[in-house]
Structures are given as structure tokens and as C-alpha cells.
Amino acid sequence: MRPRTTMRRNNKWICLGIMLAVAIGLASCDRKTIYYHYEHAPVEGWEKGDVLSFEVPPVSEGTYREEVGLRIDKSYPFLGLCLVMKQTILPSGYVHLDTLNCNLIDQDGNNKGPGLSYYQYSFHVNTLRLQEGDSLYITVKHNMKREMMPGIADVGIRLDKQ
Numbered sequence: 416m417r418p419r420t421t422m423r424r425n426n427k428w429i430c431l432g433i434m435l436a437v438a439i440g441l442a443s444c445d446r447k448t449i450y451y452h453y454e455h456a457p458v459e460g461w462e463k464g465d466v467l468s469f470e471v472p473p474v475s476e477g478t479y480r481e482e483v484g485l486r487i488d489k490s491y492p493f494l495g496l497c498l499v500m501k502q503t504i505l506p507s508g509y510v511h512l513d514t515l516n517c518n519l520i521d522q523d524g525n526n527k528g529p530g531l532s533y534y535q536y537s538f539h540v541n542t543l544r545l546q547e548g549d550s551l552y553i554t555v556k557h558n559m560k561r562e563m564m565p566g567i568a569d570v571g572i573r574l575d576k577q
Contacts, residue, residue, distance in 0.1 A: 451572075453486070458566060463557060466555070467554065474548075474574075475576075479574050480577055483572060487536070488533050496564070496567070497557065504549050537573070555570050
């Protein structure tokens with residue numbers, strides 16, 4: 416039979432573990448992500464005319480934070496990337512255009528995003544006010560002078576309810 420002090424210590428560790436799990440669960444729910452999706456771009460070269468599209472299903476009324484995510488590898492040849500985003504709110508048909516200048520690499524050639532073989536970036540695009548049942552159709556293309564942009568692996572859209 417175990418002494419009572421050992422049982423009390425075990426109970427304390429169990430309670431501490433449960434409290435820690437609850438705290439982690441609550442901390443991970445600080446954002447209400449309703450859409451988070453990446454589209455693949457050919458790493459050997461994303462052509463200027465190639466448009467990546469995203470279809471956000473109908474949402475509830477509210478304010479939403481829109482972000483674009485990028486994954487690049489070491490073959491990306493420039494310090495930044497210029498993206499053109501077109502957001503169409505349906506069913507109203509309202510169209511909003513954004514040009515986003517993304518700084519990816521510093522002057523010394525170091526990637527600003529975390530990663531080892533691929534580097535991850537996230538950039539705030541817009542804050543949207545949507546009505547009940549609105550959906551979004553979003554297109555993204557690069558707007559660089561060069562026709563083929565090597566080293567861009569994925570482009571993503573994230574929409575969080577605020």
C-alpha cells in the first residue's frame with residue numbers, strides 16, 4: 416500500500432497536467448480561423464499569367480482579418496515579391512483590388528521567414544466587413560517584371576473572424 420503523501424503528489428501532478436492541457440487549449444483558440452488554404456505554385460517558375468484562386472464558403476456576419484501566406488525556397492532570386500489580389504464578395508459582386516509588396520529577404524541575403532529548406536511568411540492584406548451568407552472568391556497573381564518567378568512553392572489565404 417502506498418503512503419498517502421505519494422498519492423497526494425500524484426493527484427497534484429494529474430491536476431497540474433489537466434490544468435496545463437486546458438490552458439493550452441484555451442490559448443490555441445484565440446483566433447477564429449474560418450478559412451486557411453494553400454495553393455501550389457510550380458517551384459521551377461510561377462508564370463506571370465498564372466492566377467491562383469481561392470473560394471471561401473459563406474460566412475456569418477462580422478469583421479474578418481485577411482492574410483496571405485507564402486512559402487519560398489532558396490532559389491527565389493529577389494528581396495521581395497509584389498502580389499495583386501482581387502477579392503470578389505458574393506452575392507453582391509463587390510470587387511476589391513489590393514497590391515501587396517512582400518519583403519522576403521534582407522539586404523544581406525538572409526530570409527526573414529522561419530524555415531530550413533522552405534521559408535514561411537504571412538502578410539496582413541485587408542480587414543473585411545462581411546454580411547451573413549457572403550462568400551469570397553479571391554485570386555492572386557504576381558506582378559513582377561520577370562515572367563517566371565522561381566522559388567515560390569505555395570501561396571495561401573487565411574481568414575480569421577475578429
